[in-house]
Amino acid sequence: MKSKKVALINLGCPKNLVDAEEMLGRVAYSGSTICQYPEDAEVLIVNTCGFIDDSKKESIDTILKMAKLKDDARCKKLIVTGCLAQRYPDELQKEIPEIDHVVGLKDFDKITSLSGSGNKGEKSLSVQCNDDWRNRIRLTPRHYAYLRISDGCDNRCSYCAIPDIRGKFYSRTIGNIMEEARKMAGEGVKELNIISQDTTSYGIDLYRNKQLHVLLEKLSKIKDIEWIRLLYTHPGHFYPELINFIAKCEKVCKYIDLPVQHCNDTILEKMRRGVTHTQLRTLIDNLRNHIPGLFLRTSVIVGFPGETEEQFAELLEFIKAVKFERLGAFTYSQEDGTPASSFKKQLPEKVKEQRQKEIMLAQQEIIIKKHRGLIGKSIPVIVDEMSEKGIFIGRSYGDAPDVDSKVIIQKAHLKAGDIKNMLITGTEGYDLISTLIREG
DSSP states (O other): OOOOEEEEEEOSSHHHHHHHHHHHHHHHHTTOEEOSSGGGOSEEEEEEOOSSHHHHHHHHHHHHHHHHGGGSTTOOEEEEEEHHHHHOHHHHHHHOTTOOEEEOGGGGGGHHHHTTOOTTOOOOOOSTTOSGGGGOOOOSOTTEEEEEOEEOOOOOOTTOOHHHHHOSOEEOOHHHHHHHHHHHHHTTOOEEEEEOSSGGGTTHHHHSSOOHHHHHHHHHTSTTOOEEEEOSOOTTSOOHHHHHHHHHOTTEEEEEEOOOBOOOHHHHHHHTOSOOHHHHHHHHHHHHHHSTTOEEEEEEEESOTTOOHHHHHHHHHHHHHHOOSEEEEEEOOOOTTSGGGGOSOOOOHHHHHHHHHHHHHHHHHHHHHHHHTTTTOEEEEEEEEEOTTSOEEEEETTOOTTTSOOEEEESOOOOTTOEEEEEEEEEETTEEEEEEOOOO
16 A cells, blocks of 8 residues: 555643644554655645634634635545544534544544554554553654643533533553653653643542542653653642642643632633632642742633623732742633523633633733843753754753743753753743853
8 A cells, every 4th residue: 555645733721732642653654754844745634723712713624725725636525633633523524525534532433544544454442541652653842742631621611612622530550651751761751741631530430539649659760861841731730748748749840730710719610620819828838838930821811791890800919929930811702502601791702812811911911020030040951952043942940841931041052952041031922031041
């Protein structure tokens, strides 16, 4: 069988990226050639995101753009997969007839045969907790990777469609995760970014108790792994052993991604977040008291149905008081099939956008002050790349890939993956400016 040329266009979050990397691994292992550019491919795969309105629009626009390439005789097949395909398979096939196949999240094993691959006769694999990572083709730089420890979600927040898209929460075994992490270390990975839909609940389904602290301890013993970063934690699911381990383990970055979404008790109850304002403040104080130098990242949703001016003002004051080091604000998106989509008092888009703007302006002031406070201090920085101008760009331990600030490194000769102590000398927008601290 002649080798097919396949290109994959990935959209969405790091969890989608891991799906894409595993799909590429399947396709390559089964005999196809992976193309960097869609224009060169015979088969196009679009891995969509369908979490909120903006991501759905981006996915549709990308599918339509790729559909135009089918006018070229080279491209013979268009496959759409990912979260949007899982949510709206029939609608996509009907509205965009150029799509040849729509593949849901539970059917990744069909990708190879539908793309014209499969000449190695590999066995069909279930997407959940499988061994796809063995052939996974990572799309991140060599020195960092995303390590998915679980998937699915049981939280059932009223605004979120993820449980319907991804299914019930399930954890990978510690042994399976450790195998993949060791393989990554052997390939040059120095920074593991731990991801799932609910990282802090890891292990509760397999081991009847939360086991994230146990997993982190084992991961920290892998020789060549230097940084371990926690993303997607849930404020209602932290526990003392986890906090204590983060505090004492040098390899675990003093960085926690902690989406609070709101702080008003009425809104939190309507969101089904399982926490109160007081509990959020208690947790945050506890984290900061136990973990010196902690960087807290959060996300909030503004314009939730029925959110009053007073409730929004409470959220704004909460953000000003807590002073998160990193924050993203999102306007509420009315998602099909979620309880909140039928709530009364849906707010106008203009109101939501204005509230988002107010939040981000407040956060801008917080970040500027915090970054100015870092001037003259030394912090460890991982080098990511060299810019076109020949300047090295990195991240502090308080910055996750793609979503947080950068560190601009002046007058140094380094390589990607180096982790060095840098002296912060200034700021540039949301980014830091630094110089290398010479050792010895």
